[in-house]
Amino acid sequence: MLSKVKSCSIYGLESFLVDVEVDISNGLPAFDIVGLPDAAVKESRERVRAAIKNQNFNFPIKRITLNLAPADIKKEGPHFDLPIALGILAATEQMPVEILNEYAIIGELSLDGRTRPVNGVLPMAIEIKERELKGIIVPLENVEEAAVIKGIKVVGVSSLSEVVAYFNGELKISSHEIRNSHKKQIKTTYDGDFSEVKGQENLKRCLEIAAAGHHNAAMMGSPGSGKTMIARRIPTILPSMTFEESLELTKIYSISGLLSNHSGLIRKRPFRSPHHTISAVGMVGGGRIPKPGEITLAHHGVLFLDELPEFPRDVLELLRQPLEDEEITIARANATITYPSKFMMIGAMNPCPCGYYGNPFRECSCSPNQIHRYLSKISGPLMDRIDLQLEVAPVKFSDLEEPSATDSSTIKKRVEDARLMQLTRYRQHNIYCNSQLTPNLVHKYCGLDKTGKLLMKQAFYSMKLSARAHNKILKVARTIADLDGKQSIKDIHLAEALQYRNIDKYYQVIR
Amino acid sequence: MRDKELLIALNFVPKLGPVKIQSLVEEFKNYSEFLRAEPADLFQIPGIGKIMSGRIIEYRGKIDPDEEISKAKKLGIRIVTLLDDDYPEILKQIYDPPPVLYTKGDIACLNNQSIAIVGARKASNYGRNTANRFAKELASMTINIVSGMARGIDSYAHKGAIDASGPTTAVFGCGLDIVYPPENVNLMKKIIKCGCIVSSFPLGTQPIAANFPARNRIISGLSLGTLVIEAAERSGSLITADFALEQGREVFAIPGNIYSPYSRGTHKLIKQGAKLVENINDILDELYLDRFDIKKVNKESLESLSSIEESVFKIIDYQPLHIEQLINSSQRNSQELNAILTRLELKGHISALPGGYFVRN
Numbered sequence: 001m002l003s004k005v006k007s008c009s010i011y012g013l014e015s016f017l018v019d020v021e022v023d024i025s026n027g028l029p030a031f032d033i034v035g036l037p038d039a040a041v042k043e044s045r046e047r048v049r050a051a052i053k054n055q056n057f058n059f060p061i062k063r064i065t066l067n068l069a070p071a072d073i074k075k076e077g078p079h080f081d082l083p084i085a086l087g088i089l090a091a092t093e094q095m096p097v098e099i100l101n102e103y104a105i106i107g108e109l110s111l112d113g114r115t116r117p118v119n120g121v122l123p124m125a126i127e128i129k130e131r132e133l134k135g136i137i138v139p140l141e142n143v144e145e146a147a148v149i150k151g152i153k154v155v156g157v158s159s160l161s162e163v164v165a166y167f168n169g170e171l172k173i174s175s176h177e178i179r180n181s182h183k184k185q186i187k188t189t190y191d192g193d194f195s196e197v198k199g200q201e202n203l204k205r206c207l208e209i210a211a212a213g214h215h216n217a218a219m220m221g222s223p224g225s226g227k228t229m230i231a232r233r234i235p236t237i238l239p240s241m242t243f244e245e246s247l248e249l250t251k252i253y254s255i256s257g258l259l260s261n262h263s264g265l266i267r268k269r270p271f272r273s274p275h276h277t278i279s280a281v282g283m284v285g286g287g288r289i290p291k292p293g294e295i296t297l298a299h300h301g302v303l304f305l306d307e308l309p310e311f312p313r314d315v316l317e318l319l320r321q322p323l324e325d326e327e328i329t330i331a332r333a334n335a336t337i338t339y340p341s342k343f344m345m346i347g348a349m350n351p352c353p354c355g356y357y358g359n360p361f362r363e364c365s366c367s368p369n370q371i372h373r374y375l376s377k378i379s380g381p382l383m384d385r386i387d388l389q390l391e392v393a394p395v396k397f398s399d400l401e402e403p404s405a406t407d408s409s410t411i412k413k414r415v416e417d418a419r420l421m422q423l424t425r426y427r428q429h430n431i432y433c434n435s436q437l438t439p440n441l442v443h444k445y446c447g448l449d450k451t452g453k454l455l456m457k458q459a460f461y462s463m464k465l466s467a468r469a470h471n472k473i474l475k476v477a478r479t480i481a482d483l484d485g486k487q488s489i490k491d492i493h494l495a496e497a498l499q500y501r502n503i504d505k506y507y508q509v510i511r
Numbered sequence: 512m513r514d515k516e517l518l519i520a521l522n523f524v525p526k527l528g529p530v531k532i533q534s535l536v537e538e539f540k541n542y543s544e545f546l547r548a549e550p551a552d553l554f555q556i557p558g559i560g561k562i563m564s565g566r567i568i569e570y571r572g573k574i575d576p577d578e579e580i581s582k583a584k585k586l587g588i589r590i591v592t593l594l595d596d597d598y599p600e601i602l603k604q605i606y607d608p609p610p611v612l613y614t615k616g617d618i619a620c621l622n623n624q625s626i627a628i629v630g631a632r633k634a635s636n637y638g639r640n641t642a643n644r645f646a647k648e649l650a651s652m653t654i655n656i657v658s659g660m661a662r663g664i665d666s667y668a669h670k671g672a673i674d675a676s677g678p679t680t681a682v683f684g685c686g687l688d689i690v691y692p693p694e695n696v697n698l699m700k701k702i703i704k705c706g707c708i709v710s711s712f713p714l715g716t717q718p719i720a721a722n723f724p725a726r727n728r729i730i731s732g733l734s735l736g737t738l739v740i741e742a743a744e745r746s747g748s749l750i751t752a753d754f755a756l757e758q759g760r761e762v763f764a765i766p767g768n769i770y771s772p773y774s775r776g777t778h779k780l781i782k783q784g785a786k787l788v789e790n791i792n793d794i795l796d797e798l799y800l801d802r803f804d805i806k807k808v809n810k811e812s813l814e815s816l817s818s819i820e821e822s823v824f825k826i827i828d829y830q831p832l833h834i835e836q837l838i839n840s841s842q843r844n845s846q847e848l849n850a851i852l853t854r855l856e857l858k859g860h861i862s863a864l865p866g867g868y869f870v871r872n
Contacts, residue, residue, distance in 0.1 A: 202834045202867065205845040220866070351865060359866060363772050364633075368662060391867030393833045458857050480846075495850035499863070 003090035003097050006104045006133065007083040008124035009068075009075045010255050012290070012337035015120065015127040017104070019069040020080065022087035027063035033084075035068030038076040038289070047078075047109050048085045055113035055161045060092050074334055076289055079118035082107030082137070085160055086167075095164045102134040103155070105163070106142075113160040117141035119257040122250050125149040135175065137163060143176040144264045145254060148247070178264055190268060192233040195407035203230060206390040206500060208411050210344070211237045212418035213434035213479030216323065216385055218308060218347035218378075221392025222355040227348040228273070230392075231304045234346060235269035236408035238301070239416045245300045248340060252299055256292055270301035272343075276310040284318050290330045290337045295322050298343040308347035309377040316382055319345065323385045347378075347386065380468075387435055387472045388500050418482040434479045439471060446474040451491045459498050473497045516576035517542040518592045522611040523579075523713050524570045529607040531558050535567075536610075546571065582714055588615045588687050601625070605732040605758045609711035609725075613687045616707030620678035625655040626794065627734035627755070629727075629748045630664025630741045635773050636831060636864055638664055638741035640872065641765055643671040645738065648791045648803055650677025655706060657682065657734045659726060660699065662692055664740050664748075673701050680733065683710035684726035685718035709733075727751040728758075735798050736761030738788065742776025749776050752785065761797055763788045815858060823851045824871075827861050831868035 005020040031045045052059045066084060068075050083105040090097045106124055108116040117139045125146040128136050135153025138146050143156035153175040157163045165171035197204060203219070210217040211234060219227045241249070246265045253259045253266060274283065274294045285293030295303060305311060322328045326342040351357040352371040357364040366374075422433050429441060437445065448456060456473075459465060465473070474489075477497035481489045517539065521532045538556050539545040553564035583590050591598050591612045599621040602608050626649055628642055642664045646656045650672035658665040660681035672679035681702050683691070687710045690696045702708055711729060712722060727750050731737050737755040739762070742748035752762045762785040767774030781787050788794055792802050816824060826832075826840050837852075838845055852869060855861045861869050 199835055201838045202845040202849070205849075357865065368633075391834070391865075393835050393867055455853075455857070459853070462857055462859070492847075492850045495853040496846055498853040499849040 001091040001093065003087050003100070005083040005087040005090065005100050007080055007106060008104055008120075008127055009073070009080075010077070010120040010123060011073065011335065013123060013251055013255060013292075013339060015123040016070075016073070017127060017131055018075060018080075019067075020083040020087050021067040021069060022084070022091045023065045023067075024060055024088070024091045025063050025065075029061045029063065031064045031066070033066045033068070035066075035071040036074045037068060037080075038074060040078045041068070041075055041080050044078060044081045044084055044109075047081050047111060048088065050111040051081070051109040051113040051160050052085055052088065054111065055159065057089055057094055057160075057164075058092065060088070064088065074289065077118065077120070078108040078116075079106045079120070081109035082115060082139075082160070082163065085109060086163060089164060095167055099167050103137050103153075104128045104133055104135075105137045107137070107139045107157070109160060115139035115157055115159060119259075120255040121145045122148060122247075122254040122259075125152065125154070126251075128152055137166075144178065145250070145259060147176045147178050148250065148264050190233075190236045190408070192229075193236060193408045194233055194411055195405050197226070197230050197233065197405060200226065200230065200392070201405075203390055203392055204405070204411075206388055207234060208237065208415065209476060209479050209483065209500075210234075210346075210388050211411075212415045212483050213387070213422070213475065214344055214419075214432075215387035215435045215476065215479065216345040216347075217388040217390055218349060218386050219390045219392050220349055220351050222350060222359070222394060225392040225394045227392050228304070228306055231273075231302070231306075231346050231348065232271055233408065234302045234304075234344070235271050237411040237415055238269050238344070239412065239419050241267060241269060241300060249300050252292055252296055252339070256297065258297070270298050271304060272298040272301065273304040273306060276305070276307050276312075278311070278315060280312075280315050280318055283315050284322065284328050284330070284341075285337075285339055286330050286332065288332065288334060290332055290335055290339075292339050293328075295319065295328060295341040295343060296339040299340050301343060303343045303345050305345065305347045308349040309374055313377060313379070316377075317379065320381055320385065345386070349378075350374075384468055387476055390500070414483055417485070418479065421482045421485070434475050434482070437475055437478070442471050442474050446478045446489060448474075448489055448494065449491070452489060452494050455491050455494055455498075463498070463501070465501065469501050473501055476500055514541055514594055515590075515592050516580075517545050518594070518610045519576040519579055519590060519713075520545070520571070520574045521567075522609075522711070523574045524567055527563065527567070529609055531563075532610050534558055542576070579714065583613065586615075586688055586714070588613050588714070589618070590614075591618065599733060601735075602729070602732045605728075607728075608732070609729060611711060613710045613712070613714070614707050615687055616703040616705075618707045618709070620655045620706040621680060621709075621733060623653060623655040623678055624798070624800065625657050625680070625734040627657040627730045627737040627751065628664070628668035629658060629730065629737060629739055629751050630668075631743055631746060631748065631773060631776075632661050632663040632665075633773075634663040634667075634741045635767075635771065636862075636868075636870060637767065637829070638765075638773060639667045640862075640870070642667040642740050643674070645740070645765075645791055646671025646679075647675045647677075649794070650675040650679065652791075652795075652801065652803060653677060654800075655680055657730055659684070659723075659730055659747075660691075660695055660702070660708070662695075666695060666698060668740075669698060669702055673698075673705050676705060678706040680706050681708045682726050682730045682733070683708060683712070683718075684722040686710060686712050686714040686716040688714045689716070689718065691718040723747055724750055728754045731755035731760055732758055734760060736763055736794060738763040738765070738794065739777050739780055739785070740765045741767060741773040742780075743772065744775040744779065746776050749780065752780055761786065763794055763797070816855075816860070820851055820855055820858075823848065824855055824860055827855070827869055827871050829871050831864055831870040834867045834869065837869065 001024050003022050007018045007020050008015045009018045089095045108118050121142040122145050129149050129152050137155045140156040140158045146154045155173050250266045272294050283293050322341040327338050328341050329338045352366045353374050354365045356362045477489045477494045480493040550564050553559050593610050646668040650656055655678040656672040657680045658668045669679050685691050731751050731754040739748050755762050764777040764780040764785040765788050
């Protein structure tokens with residue numbers, strides 16, 4: 001007997017439909033899987049055998065041949081357990097065959113026949129909608145995720161016999177609906193808030209600018225000055241995610257297996273803080289079968305690199321292309337995959353190896369050479385992509401007692417307004433924020449008036465700015481003007497932007 | 512002419528000091544006689560022991576003074592010996608003047624009245640600013656600023672003099688063909704334009720630690736007085752001050768914060784009797800030189816400020832203050848304050864320091 005069951009598999013961030021074909025014929029008992037299965041798929045033979053037996057079905061003592069079509073793409077993951085089991089039951093006429101074709105089936109089986117949750121359900125649901133299938137059968141834990149996609153029937157099951165009963169018409173399971181429709185604006189709550197950061201007025205202002213223009217930033221300050229604490233709160237002042245952004249992010253987390261059970265769309269912007277011992281593959285993604293790295297997991301959010309100069313040089317250099325292109329293409333023998341990586345990079349570092357350089361009250365024990373070597377671990381091209389350099393001072397006790405500060409939602413409102421201005425201004429250029437301005441566009445959109453030009457000229461010579469710094473300052477001034485709601489950059493905007501050019505300050509003093 | 516070669520040759524021998532060279536020169540009169548001398552002849556000379564005479568003979572074979580002279584010429588370096596007329600007069604007055612000086616640039620500036628400014632390589636912003644300002648003001652009175660072109664205070668002293676386009680002299684602890692520290696190569700070029708660089712060491716000598724006391728002796732020897740700005744408790748700057756005292760020159764010191772590790776050395780000097788200096792008139796008075804009009808400079812600079820700028824400027828101190836402190840005490844938001852700070856910085860009234868600190872110039 002022959003049966004066909006539909007299922008899905010993942011390639012990169014996308015899913016594709018897989019036909020699970022089961023043929024049962026007379027001959028020596030055997031169970032073979034063909035169609036480029038990887039180890040987890042091959043092992044499903046044992047799980048399926050035990051699950052069928054333990055749910056009181058008959059496992060045929062015949063020659064079973066199983067094909068996963070299309071047969072030229074590698075398939076991985078344990079989510080083929082359930083379709084394989086159903087295929088065998090259908091081929092041995094223990095359940096109807098025809099109705100199976102209207103659904104795609106996904107799920108891992110435990111030996112007792114219960115289902116277990118799997119990764120990548122969201123992209124699979126998207127694929128099923130596009131292929132105009134009727135619905136999807138998923139483990140109960142995954143229903144919330146699959147139900148994000150409207151217009152398909154999402155059936156959550158907890159065991160093999162439940163599915164069989166469902167297809168036999170003995171059990172009714174209604175399609176799962178999310179209680180809160182995504183069209184309504186759901187209030188997202190973050191763990192932290194900017195109002196909890198006492199003092200540090202200047203730093204908060206810098207980060208507001210960074211968020212408004214999507215500028216990458218680096219924070220300098222001695223250990224314990226609160227760099228990590230404030231960085232964690234940056235997502236709270238970034239604009240709310242759109243549905244499309246949420247969907248894209250949830251897809252990434254779904255295939256990475258980072259989506260917690262019973263959760264639907266991710267609405268919080270991610271905050272990723274990899275340790276500096278991370279490998280290149282861990283950062284940008286890769287592996288024999290490519291998996292997303294930290295930069296992709298930080299998509300639409302913040303990638304926080306604490307102790308920036310401690311990261312291996314080669315890992316930092318890898319960030320250059322994704323920062324520019326907002327995606328990363330990983331080419332391996334098995335696959336070439338492009339992952340999105342549109343993130344805001346926030347670095348944190350000490351001013352020197354001992355941490356006290358520039359502190360007027362404590363002697364720094366580093367030699368000028370050491371400091372230079374430390375700072376130069378961050379290469380020029382990477383520094384080019386960091387528009388804002390912020391200084392973090394240790395918090396004083398008096399600041400801790402300060403009653404309250406501006407909260408995140410107030411700042412977020414200002415940031416959103418500034419982003420909107422940018423979005424309308426750059427509509428024709430296919431970019432959305434100031435940090436993406438190319439030198440040509442800087443020239444076009446960051447023009448200065450007469451007093452501004454004079455100020456820039458003075459600053460250029462007396463502050464010994466580099467051409468690199470010049471463009472960055474203009475971009476930042478553009479964002480400051482946007483925050484101010486002004487279409488043209490005034491000299492006060494420029495004067496403020498000039499204070500955020502700090503890295504040049506460091507290099508000048510050392511020389 | 513032959514005697515000059517003798518001096519150049521003897522200057523090559525390690526551990527052979529100016530005094531011993533002097534006695535050797537008196538013995539031999541000229542170079543060819545020296546070449547003919549037997550070890551026994553050298554041994555007789557007082558102060559030259561067995562080991563030293565052996566070393567002199569050993570080096571005699573290797574050295575060619577003519578080659579050194581032509582090598583120096585190619586590099587634009589002049590070799591001035593004690594026998595030359597333009598050997599700086601002030602240096603001749605010390606007990607053990609170096610017999611040979613390698614010079615580049617105009618050594619006439621050494622005939623100006625000179626003040627040495629020395630200090631720590633690792634200095635605070637206060638020290639660097641002070642060095643720069645004192646050098647600038649002294650140099651504007653055509654006083655030659657002598658220093659060692661080391662990192663920190665030394666470099667800022669030279670820069671200050673160059674800013675005032677006054678004369679300045681750098682004394683090297685290595686051959687003049689070697690730039691140490693290497694990042695000062697551009698500074699060196701400017702020093703040569705404004706004044707000169709000087710070394711008592713043959714070309715190709717590496718900047719080893721043992722050379723620096725000898726260099727410091729020349730720094731103090733070339734100057735009427737030595738001004739020490741920031742020095743650690745045991746440091747080269749204090750050695751220079753000791754040499755200055757030995758040579759009968761004045762020692763000046765700038766006081767600092769009593770808690771700062773950078774002030775230990777200068778405070779020690781003051782306790783021992785060095786003159787405490789607050790402005791350059793303290794130095795000029797001691798040396799019976801014309802006074803400098805300090806008030807005039809301060810007054811004209813404040814005129815260009817708007818009232819808002821002035822109110823912020825008043826909060827900024829000579830002690831570095833962090834931007835967060837300024838936000839607190841000025842009662843302005845960071846947005847406004849940053850813009851004002853930029854203007855003050857551009858007008859040259861304040862400096863932004865690494866770490867988010869601001870200080871008056």
